[in-house]
Amino acid sequence: MDIYIDTANLDEIKRAADLGVLDGVTTNPSLVAREGVDFHTRLEEICQIVSGPVSAEVVSTEHDPMVAEAETLTPIAANIVVKLPCIEEGLRACKTLSDRGTKINMTLCFQPLQALMAAKAGAFLISPFIGRMDDVAFEGMEIVQQIRTIYDNYGFSTKILVASIRHPMHLSQAALIGADVATAPFKVIQQVMKHPLTDVGLQKFLADWDKAHAAMPQLAGSR
Numbered sequence: 001m002d003i004y005i006d007t008a009n010l011d012e013i014k015r016a017a018d019l020g021v022l023d024g025v026t027t028n029p030s031l032v033a034r035e036g037v038d039f040h041t042r043l044e045e046i047c048q049i050v051s052g053p054v055s056a057e058v059v060s061t062e063h064d065p066m067v068a069e070a071e072t073l074t075p076i077a078a079n080i081v082v083k084l085p086c087i088e089e090g091l092r093a094c095k096t097l098s099d100r101g102t103k104i105n106m107t108l109c110f111q112p113l114q115a116l117m118a119a120k121a122g123a124f125l126i127s128p129f130i131g132r133m134d135d136v137a138f139e140g141m142e143i144v145q146q147i148r149t150i151y152d153n154y155g156f157s158t159k160i161l162v163a164s165i166r167h168p169m170h171l172s173q174a175a176l177i178g179a180d181v182a183t184a185p186f187k188v189i190q191q192v193m194k195h196p197l198t199d200v201g202l203q204k205f206l207a208d209w210d211k212a213h214a215a216m217p218q219l220a221g222s223r
């Protein structure tokens with residue numbers, strides 16, 4: 001499963017990229033607004049750090065302006081993926097742009113038929129928003145399983161990108177279902193490598209090592 005970071009914050013992107021396991025970046029208008037920077041400049045900066053797909057969302061809501069906006073985003077870098085909302089006009093724009101070779105991420109997906117239509121329109125990615133479904137007492141991961149089944153039934157190549165991830169359990173559930181990609185905030189990416197038994201075990205290994213070397217300083221490998 002590919003791991004993307006869900007942020008427009010450059011420091012977080014650099015730190016995640018430095019881990020060596022970052023495959024891409026997703027942004028959305030809220031995340032970009034939070035940074036208070038020029039959208040296109042920030043996309044250029046992100047694409048200098050990450051060579052994998054970088055999703056950039058349009059803010060138009062009708063076909064023609066969506067397509068025009070997309071055409072200002074794609075020249076920024078070869079790895080820009082245009083993000084469009086799962087609405088009728090977004091679906092039409094997805095078809096137009098996909099036919100022209102632009103990679104599309106259909107976002108704000110909350111039910112599997114939106115994902116079926118996005119795949120038929122040629123989307124590169126579909127983004128079900130898991131955490132926001134959990135927020136309204138609906139098991140968000142169910143939709144990921146349903147989309148997986150539909151895509152496998154018909155051999156669609158659209159990648160399932162699990163979005164709105166809130167904690168590491170979402171990541172492990174996404175991987176177990178067979179999602180293609182998960183995008184997570186930096187905090188969740190960091191949490192994945194934390195385990196109290198790892199910390200306790202490491203402390204014990206090092207303490208035992210130091211004790212043995214204190215008793216026998218002639219041994220190689222003192223810390």
Ligand code: G3P
Pocket residue numbers: 006026027028129131132163164165183
């Ligand atoms: O970027 C899309 C999605 O991941 C947003 O997540 O936490 O705002 O529901 P959230």
